[in-house]
Amino acid sequence: MAADDEAALPPGAPTTDLLSLHESIAGVLATQGDWRRAYHHLKSAFDLARAGSLRDTLTSSYNRRYLDQWLHGPAVDHRGPPGVAIALVDLDLFKDVNDTFGHLVGDRVLREVADLLQQGLPPEAFCARYGGEEFALVIPDVDAARAVRIADTARIRVARHPWRRIRPGLSVTISVGLAHESRMEPDLAAEPERQLRSADTLLYMAKRAGRNKVAYQDRESSRTIPHPMNTAESAGA
Template identity: 85%
Template sequence: MAEVSVAADDEAALPPGAPSTDLLSLHESIAGVLATQGDWRRAYHHLKSAFDLARAGSLRDTLTSSYNRRYLDQWLHGPSVERRGPAGMAIALVDLDLFKEVNDTFGHLVGDRVLREVADLLQQGLPSEGFCARYGGEEFALVLPDVDHAHAVRIADTARIRVAHHPWARIRPGLSVTISVGLAHENRAEVVEPERQLRHADSLLYMAKRAGRNKVAYHDKDSSRTIPRSMNSADSPGA
């Protein structure tokens, strides 16, 4: 039996930017061909690459391509104290305001597109070690390591403004989208369990909702605050 040549060993058979599912299938196919030729070392290499791609895919949300709840849980229950950095760490829970009305008015396909675009907007401007994860439904979590309290508030409010100012009407006339954010910051010296910090962010998120939505709620020293503080507040990135 003639030996089969594997021309796609370096993934050159796929166009740039090919989906990871295609890369996974390619690695599996190459591994099968190499195994039939007795080249077990290279077959193992491609099987390992397929496994790594499958694992990476299992940590991504299929709709928005942001990280999923599984990745968030793994990160928070890992050595997160060491990852906080000297300035501490913030967790922000983000919820799309009145998202059910978006689905009811414009349909679920538009709702899905809104979720994808909000995820993209939330991932902009994060610190190098920060990330966005879909927490569930229309909720997202922002994990912001090594940021002080003031910086965390700026990141959260800039994200709020970015979403509110996004040209949603280009998707459908009359469409507008805002988010509410609950932001919980802990100093490095405050070793807080991840569940407690998440619960804190969740309670602040509900505070932002009760204050009228399209707000960021956070603790400032001994009190809780929201921004903007009134519906007439200046609402621009420089405000």
């Protein structure tokens, strides 16, 4: 077997194939007494396995485990002064999609929504599958106004996506609950669980307001309001 490190790895190979190849090469090198290179391949296999454990297998977005690690890790304590936004995103009436078009179409919808949510995110932000048809967007170092713009742009992008290309009659929208916390408030410590609960409450308010909306906290009036839908955008849904 070839053992010229990365030269033995086929470009574009799936992660599972790369993992197996690293392990196989490490075994060959170990039997030859080349412990340094065997260790290199075992470490590569470990890194691939760890990276894979943080990804959702269906959508390839990050998973709940990665989200939890980030929210409870040092990144939260070192966020920039503008603060961090957490948005919980839920596909509207997704059960109807599965019931009407089947679970294979439902799976494709989930994959495409994940791709659409990740488009246009700032480099430091990420999308994670929170569970079922629910996703989370984490946007660090952002003020509240920009966070609302990012979330609403994602909502419009999903509504305007040409879903009928998948199946005639298919349309998909999302509802979003957006919670923002600013580090500019000295008495406000990073409490990710509280912020998630707030985003979840706002998500349900967006649902009750008619779906296909972003709900967020209006700081000036201390009211929770739905971000209004642009009536022209539904033409592409």
